[in-house]
Amino acid sequence: xxxxxxxxxxxxxxxxxxxxxxxxxxxxxxxxxxxxxxxxxxxxxxxxxxxxxxxxxxxxxxxxxxxxxxxxxxxxxxxxxxxxxxxxxxxxxxxxxxxxxxxxxxxxxxxxxxxxxxxxxxxxxxxxxxxxxxxxxxxxxxxxxxxxxxxxxxxxxxxxxxxxxxxxxxxxxxxxxxxxxxxxxxxxxxxxxxxxxxxxxxxxxxxxxxxxxxxxxxx
Amino acid sequence: xxxxxxxxxxxxxxxxxxxxxxxxxxxxxxxxxxxxxxxxxxxxxxxxxxxxxxxxxxxxxxxxxxxxxxxxxxxxxxxxxxxxxxxxxxxxxxxxxxxxxxxxxxxxxxxxxxxxxxxxxxxxxxxxxxxxxxxxxxxxxxxxxxxxxxxxxxxxxxxxxxxxxxxxxxxxxxxxxxxxxxxxxxxxxxxxxxxxxxxxxxxxxxxxxxxxxxxxxxx
Numbered sequence: 552x553x554x555x556x557x558x559x560x561x562x563x564x565x566x567x568x569x570x571x572x573x574x575x576x577x578x579x580x581x582x583x584x585x586x587x588x589x590x591x592x593x594x595x596x597x598x599x600x601x602x603x604x605x606x607x608x609x610x611x612x613x614x615x616x617x618x619x620x621x622x623x624x625x626x627x628x629x630x631x632x633x634x635x636x637x638x639x640x641x642x643x644x645x646x647x648x649x650x651x652x653x654x655x656x657x658x659x660x661x662x663x664x665x666x667x668x669x670x671x672x673x674x675x676x677x678x679x680x681x682x683x684x685x686x687x688x689x690x691x692x693x694x695x696x697x698x699x700x701x702x703x704x705x706x707x708x709x710x711x712x713x714x715x716x717x718x719x720x721x722x723x724x725x726x727x728x729x730x731x732x733x734x735x736x737x738x739x740x741x742x743x744x745x746x747x748x749x750x751x752x753x754x755x756x757x758x759x760x761x762x763x764x765x766x767x768x769x770x
Numbered sequence: 771x772x773x774x775x776x777x778x779x780x781x782x783x784x785x786x787x788x789x790x791x792x793x794x795x796x797x798x799x800x801x802x803x804x805x806x807x808x809x810x811x812x813x814x815x816x817x818x819x820x821x822x823x824x825x826x827x828x829x830x831x832x833x834x835x836x837x838x839x840x841x842x843x844x845x846x847x848x849x850x851x852x853x854x855x856x857x858x859x860x861x862x863x864x865x866x867x868x869x870x871x872x873x874x875x876x877x878x879x880x881x882x883x884x885x886x887x888x889x890x891x892x893x894x895x896x897x898x899x900x901x902x903x904x905x906x907x908x909x910x911x912x913x914x915x916x917x918x919x920x921x922x923x924x925x926x927x928x929x930x931x932x933x934x935x936x937x938x939x940x941x942x943x944x945x946x947x948x949x950x951x952x953x954x955x956x957x958x959x960x961x962x963x964x965x966x967x968x969x970x971x972x973x974x975x976x977x978x979x980x981x982x983x984x985x986x987x988x989x
Contacts, residue, residue, distance in 0.1 A: 555834065556815065556818050556819040556834070557823050557832060557833075559815055559819075560815045560816065560818075563811065563812050567800065567808075568793075568796055568800050569788075569789070569797065570788070570789075574788045576858055576861065578786055578787060579819075580832075580857055581786065582816065582820070583819070583820070583823055586820045589782075589785070589786075591817065591820050592782065593782050593816055594817040594820065595813070596775065596778055597779065597809055597810075597812055597816070598810065598813040598814075598817075599779075600775045600778075600798075600801075600802070600809075601802070601805045601809040604802055613799075614774075614776075615775070637799070638799055639795055639796065639799055642795065
């Protein structure tokens with residue numbers, strides 16, 4: 552406790568992800584050289600954000616109110632929920648600008664080892680939201696659309712997109728969620744697997760290549 | 771100004787050295803997930819260090835008082851000053867534990883482009899300190915030791931070690947300082963150049979290899 556505040560700062564910085572002791576020292580020096588412009592504002596900002604930023608009660612997104620901007624936005628398609636592992640995945644999808652529905656943030660994957668079960672991932676809440684949008688949909692349009700079909704996506708139907716990572720844990724979690732949603736009249740979909748745009752075939756792993764070949768489409 | 775504090779935090783973090791936008795986002799998420807244990811303490815620590823840490827008036831080191839621990843330590847050899855570019859260089863030498871003298875921190879190299887002249891590097895102060903230790907030495911021991919010799923280091927004589935980087939800027943700065951100290955009865959030395967310990971010859975640049983060959987010593 553009688554330790555130098557400089558050493559303490561370096562120690563704290565070195566525990567951040569991606570910063571080792573060496574870059575922590577560099578960062579500490581940089582900060583001390585720019586106290587007024589960088590260091591004190593950063594301290595303020597950290598304190599401010601830690602106190603202000605909240606977790607959306609509906610989807611788990613980080614925002615300033617109990618309901619996040621996305622959940623509050625009436626222009627977004629409330630019949631679609633995209634299930635992602637982490638807030639950073641939501642940010643990535645939002646940056647791509649190709650999705651206008653809502654989200655559900657799991658906060659990780661199912662993991663007995665790390666003590667994350669369905670409760671920790673808020674899967675009950677997701678099922679609840681899914682049954683809610685399924686009800687709304689049946690009120691509105693159930694007579695006008697064709698019966699549930701897995702092969703063909705219906706633009707009119709409610710949809711849960713499972714956008715977990717293409718890792719074993721991510722896919723296990725997705726399968727578990729799909730099972731839990733089985734009884735509901737919603738489409739459950741997953742992201743396509745394939746060659747990344749700009750990716751070279753000879754650097755691609757066999758699994759991806761196999762998936763890309765299987766799911767090939769007509770030009 | 772009406773920007774989200776989360777975005778502001780990410781922006782601030784991404785300006786730190788070594789953190790791009792992607793790692794800034796990752797860090798922000800990590801911090802927000804560990805508010806009580808990591809984020810608020812870090813904010814506090816930053817604020818605390820920014821207000822407490824000072825620059826030593828004698829050597830330029832960062833510490834808690836106007837005279838740093840090293841300058842205050844009476845067990846250190848006050849007849850030796852090691853000139854380094856930055857506080858991180860001082861830390862590196864202290865970690866190696868092979869030097870017990872004092873320091874002078876330049877805070878960079880001479881650079882007309884970046885507006886760093888002798889004044890910014892505190893070279894007048896260094897010359898003053900050097901002449902001070904030269905005086906003390908002449909009082910104490912000038913009669914007992916042999917005349918100034920460049921080839922042979924005298925353990926009894928005052929010494930200024932120029933430990934600037936082995937870059938063009940670092941060496942230019944070292945030469946400038948050596949000239950400014952010429953008139954004083956102190957030994958001016960520089961670090962040895964050579965093969966780094968653990969370094970492989972075939973990965974070494976020609977300059978280093980040439981220096982190492984020239985300065986070879988008897989086994």
